[in-house]
Amino acid sequence: MYPLVREPAAADAPYRVPVAVTCRVLGPARQPYYRWPARPVTDAETAEAYRANALFDAHRDDPEFGHRFLLDEARAAGEPMAERTAWRICRDNGWWSAFGKRRGRGKNSKAGPPVHDDRVHGSFTSWISGGALRSCSSAEASLSRGDRSPSGSSVA
Numbered sequence: 001m002y003p004l005v006r007e008p009a010a011a012d013a014p015y016r017v018p019v020a021v022t023c024r025v026l027g028p029a030r031q032p033y034y035r036w037p038a039r040p041v042t043d044a045e046t047a048e049a050y051r052a053n054a055l056f057d058a059h060r061d062d063p064e065f066g067h068r069f070l071l072d073e074a075r076a077a078g079e080p081m082a083e084r085t086a087w088r089i090c091r092d093n094g095w096w097s098a099f100g101k102r103r104g105r106g107k108n109s110k111a112g113p114p115v116h117d118d119r120v121h122g123s124f125t126s127w128i129s130g131g132a133l134r135s136c137s138s139a140e141a142s143l144s145r146g147d148r149s150p151s152g153s154s155v156a
Contacts, residue, residue, distance in 0.1 A: 002028070002036045052089050054079035059095045066097040 004026060008017035023030045051074065058065065058073030065073070071086040090096070128134070 002033055002040075005033050006037075048089065051079050051081050051085065052093065055086060055089055055095065056093070059090075064098040067091075067095075070095070 005019055005022045005028065007013065008015070008022055009019045010016075019033060020030060023033060054074035054077045055067075055070045057077065058070045061073075062069070067087045067090040068083065070090060071081065071083055074081065074086065
């Protein structure tokens with residue numbers, strides 16, 4: 001977000017826009033923007049990146065491990081963290097156990113193709129006969145009227 005504030009305020013920008021105006025339009029406060037150039041990456045972000053790297057290395061080696069086993073592997077590699085932190089990092093990056101996460105079931109799964117949709121071809125005819133509504137395909141209706149069949153012979 002902050003690079004978007006810095007670019008219009010640069011001296012070589014074609015149209016200079018003050019930082020106060022850009023912050024007012026985009027939404028961030030000015031004070032954190034002025035602190036950002038001195039230290040663009042915080043210590044917390046750096047620590048989380050090292051923790052995520054340790055968890056990813058463990059996940060790449062053993063994809064069947066869940067976040068608890070990945071946490072043990074990361075601790076053994078020298079990156080201590082709470083179990084909740086390991087779970088959050090694994091959740092955010094989609095590092096689930098190869099066996100523990102079901103996919104494609106329930107409300108969030110994609111629907112398959114319509115059932116028997118490929119079996120219906122052609123047009124249909126409906127009529128009332130004997131107080132009941134009857135329906136059949138156009139080919140069946142022409143055959144029942146005594147018209148020629150598709151093969152060319154007469155049907156009686």
